[in-house]
Amino acid sequence: MVESNQIDDFVKYKYVSNVIDNLKRLFNELLEIRYYVDEEKPHQENNLSVTFTLTNKCNLSCSHCALSASPLSQDILSTNDVKYPIDKIIDVNLNTLILTGGEPFIRNDILEIISYIRTNFKNKLMIMTNGMLIRKISFHLKKRIVYVNKCEMASLRVHMAS
Template structure:
Protein backbone atom coordinates (compact mmCIF):
# COMPACT_ATOMS: atom_id res chain seq x y z
CA UNK A 1 0.00 0.00 0.00
CA UNK A 2 1.39 3.35 -0.99
CA UNK A 3 1.59 6.16 1.51
CA UNK A 4 -0.21 8.51 -0.86
CA UNK A 5 0.50 9.91 -4.32
CA UNK A 6 2.94 12.77 -4.56
CA UNK A 7 0.63 14.75 -6.81
CA UNK A 8 0.67 18.08 -5.02
CA UNK A 9 2.09 19.77 -8.12
CA UNK A 10 -1.06 18.76 -9.99
CA UNK A 11 -3.64 19.07 -7.26
CA UNK A 12 -2.46 22.16 -5.43
CA UNK A 13 -2.30 24.61 -8.27
CA UNK A 14 -2.62 28.26 -7.53
CA UNK A 15 -6.12 29.65 -7.38
CA UNK A 16 -6.99 31.04 -10.83
CA UNK A 17 -7.01 34.89 -10.75
CA UNK A 18 -10.46 34.93 -12.38
CA UNK A 19 -11.95 33.18 -9.35
CA UNK A 20 -10.47 35.73 -6.98
CA UNK A 21 -11.75 38.59 -9.15
CA UNK A 22 -15.26 37.12 -9.26
CA UNK A 23 -15.30 36.62 -5.50
CA UNK A 24 -14.11 40.19 -4.98
CA UNK A 25 -16.77 41.54 -7.35
CA UNK A 26 -19.48 39.66 -5.47
CA UNK A 27 -18.21 40.98 -2.13
CA UNK A 28 -18.19 44.56 -3.43
CA UNK A 29 -21.73 44.20 -4.78
CA UNK A 30 -22.89 42.84 -1.42
CA UNK A 31 -21.13 45.69 0.38
CA UNK A 32 -22.81 48.27 -1.85
CA UNK A 33 -26.25 46.74 -1.40
CA UNK A 34 -26.12 46.21 2.37
CA UNK A 35 -23.46 48.52 3.76
CA UNK A 36 -21.54 45.50 5.03
CA UNK A 37 -17.98 46.22 6.12
CA UNK A 38 -15.11 43.94 5.25
CA UNK A 39 -13.73 42.14 8.25
CA UNK A 40 -10.18 40.90 8.68
CA UNK A 41 -11.58 37.47 9.55
CA UNK A 42 -13.41 37.29 6.22
CA UNK A 43 -10.36 38.37 4.24
CA UNK A 44 -8.15 35.86 6.04
CA UNK A 45 -10.58 33.04 5.22
CA UNK A 46 -10.90 33.93 1.54
CA UNK A 47 -8.39 31.28 0.45
CA UNK A 48 -10.25 28.50 2.23
CA UNK A 49 -13.58 29.87 1.03
CA UNK A 50 -12.50 29.38 -2.58
CA UNK A 51 -11.45 25.80 -1.87
CA UNK A 52 -14.54 24.80 0.11
CA UNK A 53 -16.76 26.29 -2.60
CA UNK A 54 -15.33 23.89 -5.18
CA UNK A 55 -17.84 23.21 -7.92
CA UNK A 56 -20.32 25.86 -6.79
CA UNK A 57 -21.32 28.37 -9.45
CA UNK A 58 -23.78 30.65 -7.66
CA UNK A 59 -22.91 34.25 -6.81
CA UNK A 60 -20.35 34.37 -4.05
CA UNK A 61 -19.55 30.66 -4.38
CA UNK A 62 -16.92 30.56 -7.09
CA UNK A 63 -14.36 27.96 -6.17
CA UNK A 64 -12.20 25.25 -7.62
CA UNK A 65 -13.40 22.76 -10.20
CA UNK A 66 -16.14 20.28 -9.18
CA UNK A 67 -14.87 18.02 -6.44
CA UNK A 68 -15.36 14.34 -5.61
CA UNK A 69 -17.23 13.32 -2.46
CA UNK A 70 -16.09 10.10 -0.81
CA UNK A 71 -18.48 8.24 1.49
CA UNK A 72 -16.20 6.69 4.08
CA UNK A 73 -19.02 5.11 6.09
CA UNK A 74 -22.66 4.19 5.84
CA UNK A 75 -23.17 4.49 9.59
CA UNK A 76 -24.87 7.50 11.13
CA UNK A 77 -26.08 8.61 14.54
CA UNK A 78 -29.13 10.44 13.14
CA UNK A 79 -32.26 9.23 11.35
CA UNK A 80 -32.98 11.81 8.68
CA UNK A 81 -35.98 10.73 6.56
CA UNK A 82 -34.59 12.46 3.46
CA UNK A 83 -31.27 10.56 3.60
CA UNK A 84 -30.53 7.17 2.08
CA UNK A 85 -28.49 6.20 5.15
CA UNK A 86 -31.10 6.83 7.86
CA UNK A 87 -28.80 5.78 10.69
CA UNK A 88 -28.21 2.32 12.06
CA UNK A 89 -28.93 0.29 8.93
CA UNK A 90 -25.22 -0.24 8.16
CA UNK A 91 -23.07 -1.89 10.81
CA UNK A 92 -19.61 -2.04 9.22
CA UNK A 93 -17.40 0.53 7.53
CA UNK A 94 -15.45 -0.08 4.33
CA UNK A 95 -11.96 -1.38 5.23
CA UNK A 96 -9.30 1.29 5.59
CA UNK A 97 -7.30 -0.25 2.75
CA UNK A 98 -10.34 0.05 0.48
CA UNK A 99 -10.69 3.74 1.34
CA UNK A 100 -7.00 4.26 0.57
CA UNK A 101 -7.43 2.60 -2.83
CA UNK A 102 -10.37 4.87 -3.59
CA UNK A 103 -8.29 7.94 -2.73
CA UNK A 104 -5.47 6.66 -4.94
CA UNK A 105 -7.93 6.27 -7.80
CA UNK A 106 -9.42 9.74 -7.33
CA UNK A 107 -5.93 11.25 -7.19
CA UNK A 108 -5.25 10.19 -10.78
CA UNK A 109 -7.61 12.94 -11.98
CA UNK A 110 -5.52 16.14 -11.99
CA UNK A 111 -8.56 18.43 -11.96
CA UNK A 112 -9.61 17.13 -8.54
CA UNK A 113 -7.95 19.22 -5.85
CA UNK A 114 -10.60 19.20 -3.13
CA UNK A 115 -11.83 15.95 -1.55
CA UNK A 116 -14.90 15.92 0.68
CA UNK A 117 -15.15 13.08 3.19
CA UNK A 118 -18.70 12.25 4.12
CA UNK A 119 -21.00 9.37 5.06
CA UNK A 120 -23.19 8.55 6.86
CA UNK A 121 -21.42 10.44 9.59
CA UNK A 122 -17.65 10.37 8.89
CA UNK A 123 -16.68 11.25 12.46
CA UNK A 124 -18.05 7.89 13.62
CA UNK A 125 -14.96 6.28 12.11
CA UNK A 126 -12.22 6.04 14.71
CA UNK A 127 -9.66 5.98 11.89
CA UNK A 128 -11.01 9.12 10.20
CA UNK A 129 -7.82 10.98 11.11
CA UNK A 130 -5.74 8.37 9.27
CA UNK A 131 -7.96 8.86 6.22
CA UNK A 132 -7.52 12.62 6.40
CA UNK A 133 -3.74 12.27 6.63
CA UNK A 134 -3.69 9.90 3.67
CA UNK A 135 -5.79 12.25 1.56
CA UNK A 136 -3.59 15.20 2.51
CA UNK A 137 -0.46 13.23 1.63
CA UNK A 138 -2.08 12.47 -1.72
CA UNK A 139 -2.21 16.19 -2.47
CA UNK A 140 -5.83 16.97 -1.64
CA UNK A 141 -7.39 19.80 0.25
CA UNK A 142 -9.82 18.05 2.62
CA UNK A 143 -13.25 19.05 3.89
CA UNK A 144 -15.37 17.01 6.30
CA UNK A 145 -19.12 16.98 5.60
CA UNK A 146 -20.75 16.21 8.95
CA UNK A 147 -24.04 16.55 10.79
CA UNK A 148 -22.06 18.46 13.42
CA UNK A 149 -23.20 16.52 16.48
CA UNK A 150 -19.82 14.87 17.12
CA UNK A 151 -17.54 17.90 16.90
CA UNK A 152 -16.37 18.01 20.49
CA UNK A 153 -13.63 20.44 21.47
CA UNK A 154 -11.11 17.60 21.32
CA UNK A 155 -12.31 16.53 17.86
CA UNK A 156 -12.13 20.11 16.61
CA UNK A 157 -8.56 20.39 17.88
CA UNK A 158 -7.55 17.18 16.10
CA UNK A 159 -9.14 18.30 12.84
CA UNK A 160 -7.46 21.68 13.11
CA UNK A 161 -4.07 20.07 13.79
CA UNK A 162 -4.43 18.12 10.53
CA UNK A 163 -4.89 21.41 8.65
CA UNK A 164 -8.11 20.41 6.92
CA UNK A 165 -9.66 23.11 4.76
CA UNK A 166 -12.94 23.17 6.65
CA UNK A 167 -16.03 21.45 7.98
CA UNK A 168 -19.40 21.52 6.25
CA UNK A 169 -22.13 21.21 8.89
CA UNK A 170 -25.82 20.50 8.30
CA UNK A 171 -28.26 22.94 9.90
CA UNK A 172 -31.75 22.97 8.42
CA UNK A 173 -33.78 25.10 10.85
CA UNK A 174 -33.11 27.87 13.34
CA UNK A 175 -35.85 26.40 15.54
CA UNK A 176 -34.44 23.55 17.66
CA UNK A 177 -37.63 21.48 17.68
CA UNK A 178 -37.99 21.61 13.89
CA UNK A 179 -34.35 20.72 13.26
CA UNK A 180 -34.55 17.80 15.70
CA UNK A 181 -37.71 16.51 14.03
CA UNK A 182 -36.14 16.84 10.58
CA UNK A 183 -33.03 14.96 11.74
CA UNK A 184 -34.93 12.30 13.64
CA UNK A 185 -33.16 12.60 17.01
CA UNK A 186 -34.04 14.83 19.94
CA UNK A 187 -31.30 17.21 21.09
CA UNK A 188 -29.59 17.36 17.70
CA UNK A 189 -29.87 21.15 17.24
CA UNK A 190 -28.12 21.87 20.53
CA UNK A 191 -25.28 19.47 19.70
CA UNK A 192 -24.88 21.01 16.25
CA UNK A 193 -24.65 24.52 17.68
CA UNK A 194 -22.03 23.35 20.18
CA UNK A 195 -20.13 21.56 17.42
CA UNK A 196 -20.05 24.64 15.20
CA UNK A 197 -18.87 26.75 18.12
CA UNK A 198 -16.04 24.30 18.82
CA UNK A 199 -15.04 24.27 15.15
CA UNK A 200 -14.87 28.05 14.90
CA UNK A 201 -13.00 28.43 18.18
CA UNK A 202 -10.36 25.97 16.96
CA UNK A 203 -9.88 27.97 13.78
CA UNK A 204 -11.70 25.65 11.37
CA UNK A 205 -13.41 27.19 8.36
CA UNK A 206 -17.15 26.56 8.77
CA UNK A 207 -19.60 26.03 5.94
CA UNK A 208 -23.28 25.57 6.78
CA UNK A 209 -25.29 23.23 4.54
CA UNK A 210 -29.08 23.38 4.39
CA UNK A 211 -31.30 20.60 3.06
CA UNK A 212 -34.06 22.64 1.43
CA UNK A 213 -37.63 21.44 1.65
CA UNK A 214 -41.14 22.85 1.82
CA UNK A 215 -40.71 22.87 5.59
CA UNK A 216 -37.95 25.49 5.67
CA UNK A 217 -38.51 27.57 2.55
Protein backbone atom coordinates in the same frame (compact mmCIF):
# COMPACT_ATOMS: atom_id res chain seq x y z
CA MET B 1 -42.80 -4.29 -47.69
CA VAL B 2 -40.57 -2.37 -45.25
CA GLU B 3 -37.55 -4.24 -43.93
CA SER B 4 -36.63 -4.36 -40.26
CA ASN B 5 -33.33 -2.51 -40.73
CA GLN B 6 -35.13 0.34 -42.51
CA ILE B 7 -37.41 0.74 -39.50
CA ASP B 8 -34.41 0.68 -37.15
CA ASP B 9 -32.64 3.29 -39.28
CA PHE B 10 -35.74 5.49 -39.29
CA VAL B 11 -36.15 5.21 -35.50
CA LYS B 12 -32.47 6.05 -34.96
CA TYR B 13 -32.72 9.01 -37.34
CA LYS B 14 -35.89 10.25 -35.64
CA TYR B 15 -34.27 9.93 -32.20
CA VAL B 16 -31.11 11.76 -33.28
CA SER B 17 -33.22 14.38 -35.02
CA ASN B 18 -35.22 14.96 -31.82
CA VAL B 19 -32.05 15.26 -29.76
CA ILE B 20 -30.61 17.80 -32.19
CA ASP B 21 -33.86 19.78 -32.20
CA ASN B 22 -33.91 19.82 -28.40
CA LEU B 23 -30.28 20.96 -28.25
CA LYS B 24 -30.99 23.77 -30.73
CA ARG B 25 -34.00 24.86 -28.68
CA LEU B 26 -31.95 24.81 -25.47
CA PHE B 27 -29.12 26.74 -27.11
CA ASN B 28 -31.53 29.43 -28.36
CA GLU B 29 -33.19 29.72 -24.95
CA LEU B 30 -29.78 30.11 -23.30
CA LEU B 31 -28.88 32.83 -25.79
CA GLU B 32 -32.16 34.62 -25.04
CA ILE B 33 -31.33 34.86 -21.35
CA ARG B 34 -27.72 35.78 -22.20
CA TYR B 35 -26.32 32.64 -20.61
CA TYR B 36 -22.99 32.09 -22.27
CA VAL B 37 -19.32 31.78 -21.46
CA ASP B 38 -17.19 34.79 -22.15
CA GLU B 39 -13.97 33.29 -23.48
CA GLU B 40 -12.07 36.51 -22.81
CA LYS B 41 -12.62 36.22 -19.06
CA PRO B 42 -10.29 33.86 -17.23
CA HIS B 43 -11.96 30.85 -15.70
CA GLN B 44 -10.78 28.12 -13.42
CA GLU B 45 -9.43 25.22 -15.45
CA ASN B 46 -9.80 22.61 -12.74
CA ASN B 47 -13.04 22.80 -10.82
CA LEU B 48 -13.50 19.05 -10.56
CA SER B 49 -14.70 17.77 -7.20
CA VAL B 50 -15.38 14.24 -6.01
CA THR B 51 -17.62 13.24 -3.12
CA PHE B 52 -16.49 10.05 -1.39
CA THR B 53 -18.88 8.31 1.01
CA LEU B 54 -16.80 6.83 3.82
CA THR B 55 -19.63 5.06 5.61
CA ASN B 56 -23.37 4.52 5.64
CA LYS B 57 -23.31 4.48 9.43
CA CYS B 58 -24.56 7.58 11.24
CA ASN B 59 -25.38 8.56 14.79
CA LEU B 60 -28.69 10.02 13.56
CA SER B 61 -31.54 8.82 11.35
CA CYS B 62 -32.50 11.94 9.39
CA SER B 63 -35.63 11.60 7.30
CA HIS B 64 -34.04 13.56 4.44
CA CYS B 65 -30.89 11.39 4.24
CA ALA B 66 -30.27 10.20 0.69
CA LEU B 67 -28.35 7.17 1.99
CA SER B 68 -30.89 6.26 4.68
CA ALA B 69 -27.89 6.22 7.01
CA SER B 70 -28.53 5.18 10.59
CA PRO B 71 -26.78 3.88 13.71
CA LEU B 72 -27.66 0.34 12.55
CA SER B 73 -25.75 0.65 9.26
CA GLN B 74 -22.33 -0.95 9.13
CA ASP B 75 -19.02 0.19 7.66
CA ILE B 76 -18.44 -1.72 4.46
CA LEU B 77 -14.92 -0.47 3.73
CA SER B 78 -11.88 -1.11 5.91
CA THR B 79 -9.17 1.54 6.25
CA ASN B 80 -7.13 -0.07 3.48
CA ASP B 81 -10.25 -0.42 1.32
CA VAL B 82 -10.74 3.35 1.65
CA LYS B 83 -7.15 4.19 0.70
CA TYR B 84 -7.20 2.48 -2.69
CA PRO B 85 -10.09 4.49 -4.21
CA ILE B 86 -8.72 7.66 -2.61
CA ASP B 87 -5.43 7.07 -4.45
CA LYS B 88 -7.34 6.67 -7.71
CA ILE B 89 -9.45 9.76 -7.02
CA ILE B 90 -6.35 11.85 -6.26
CA ASP B 91 -4.73 10.68 -9.53
CA VAL B 92 -7.56 12.42 -11.41
CA ASN B 93 -6.07 15.79 -10.34
CA LEU B 94 -9.24 17.16 -8.85
CA ASN B 95 -9.67 20.49 -7.09
CA THR B 96 -11.83 19.34 -4.15
CA LEU B 97 -12.25 16.05 -2.30
CA ILE B 98 -15.41 15.88 -0.19
CA LEU B 99 -15.68 13.23 2.54
CA THR B 100 -19.21 12.37 3.56
CA GLY B 101 -21.31 9.56 4.93
CA GLY B 102 -23.43 8.70 6.94
CA GLU B 103 -21.32 10.49 9.52
CA PRO B 104 -17.58 10.43 8.71
CA PHE B 105 -16.59 11.07 12.34
CA ILE B 106 -18.32 7.88 13.46
CA ARG B 107 -15.45 5.89 11.91
CA ASN B 108 -12.76 4.86 14.39
CA ASP B 109 -10.11 5.32 11.70
CA ILE B 110 -11.13 8.82 10.56
CA LEU B 111 -7.88 10.39 11.81
CA GLU B 112 -5.82 7.90 9.85
CA ILE B 113 -7.91 8.54 6.74
CA ILE B 114 -7.59 12.34 7.07
CA SER B 115 -3.83 12.03 7.64
CA TYR B 116 -3.47 9.76 4.63
CA ILE B 117 -5.39 12.17 2.42
CA ARG B 118 -3.47 15.21 3.67
CA THR B 119 -0.15 13.46 3.03
CA ASN B 120 -1.09 12.71 -0.58
CA PHE B 121 -3.55 15.48 -1.52
CA LYS B 122 -2.76 19.18 -1.19
CA ASN B 123 -5.91 20.65 -2.71
CA LYS B 124 -9.21 21.46 -0.98
CA LEU B 125 -10.53 18.84 1.46
CA MET B 126 -14.08 19.12 2.81
CA ILE B 127 -15.71 16.94 5.44
CA MET B 128 -19.50 16.90 5.57
CA THR B 129 -20.74 16.20 9.10
CA ASN B 130 -23.85 16.64 11.20
CA GLY B 131 -21.57 18.05 13.92
CA MET B 132 -23.06 15.95 16.71
CA LEU B 133 -19.88 13.96 17.42
CA ILE B 134 -17.49 16.91 17.59
CA ARG B 135 -18.19 17.48 21.31
CA LYS B 136 -17.72 13.81 22.12
CA ILE B 137 -14.40 13.29 20.37
CA SER B 138 -11.04 13.14 22.10
CA PHE B 139 -8.66 16.06 22.54
CA HIS B 140 -6.45 14.56 19.84
CA LEU B 141 -9.29 14.54 17.34
CA LYS B 142 -10.33 18.08 18.28
CA LYS B 143 -6.75 19.17 17.65
CA ARG B 144 -6.84 17.44 14.27
CA ILE B 145 -10.12 19.13 13.29
CA VAL B 146 -8.61 22.54 14.05
CA TYR B 147 -5.66 21.55 11.88
CA VAL B 148 -7.94 20.51 9.04
CA ASN B 149 -9.89 23.77 9.34
CA LYS B 150 -6.72 25.87 9.31
CA CYS B 151 -5.13 23.89 6.52
CA GLU B 152 -4.93 25.85 3.29
CA MET B 153 -7.93 25.04 1.10
CA ALA B 154 -9.63 22.81 3.69
CA SER B 155 -12.99 23.16 5.39
CA LEU B 156 -15.48 21.40 7.61
CA ARG B 157 -19.16 21.65 6.67
CA VAL B 158 -21.91 20.96 9.16
CA HIS B 159 -25.47 20.22 8.04
CA MET B 160 -28.54 20.54 10.20
CA ALA B 161 -30.17 17.31 11.31
CA SER B 162 -33.90 16.87 11.53
